[in-house]
Amino acid sequence: MPQNVVLPGPAPWGFRLSGGLDFNQPLVITRITPGSKAAAANLCPGDVILAIDGFGTESMTHADAQDRIKAAGHQLCLKIDRAE
């Protein structure tokens, strides 16, 4: 079941991504920096990012997604799906 996670800004958020439209792969979190905002928000490697600040990621290239994340200021809102 998708869930919304809100990280308080500013960056750095403390995670890395793989995938995107140009890779024909879902946008997935691959690494969480220990002690980061992403870690505090309980994000995990393997989490699929479905939306960034309300924008669906299905039409985003890897660079588009990074740009969206970098554009976030006072908070970053991610809709994620986690395999249980």
Ligand code: LEU
């Ligand atoms: N590495 C960046 C950060 O932790 C996020 C990246 C996906 C733009 O703030």
